[in-house]
Amino acid sequence: MNEDILQGKWNELKGSIQEKWGKLTDDDMTRINGDRIKLAGTIQKNYGIARDEAEKQLKEWEDEHRV
Helix, strand or coil: CCHHHHHHCHHHHHHHHHHHCCCCCHHHHHHHCCCHHHHHHHHHHHHCCCHHHHHHHHHHHHHHCCC
């Protein structure tokens, strides 16, 4: 997903993101604020997974939610 699309649609997409990754808090979502790199890093940290796995999961989610 294009970084601009993620940032532009952040308010619409963050509910879906929190459904997928329930460990992301409202504070996390505020801090991420549509930044894909921060989102991947927060997923990695909160789920204790490798960066590659976080990127893979995020890419799969993006493919499901094309705008």
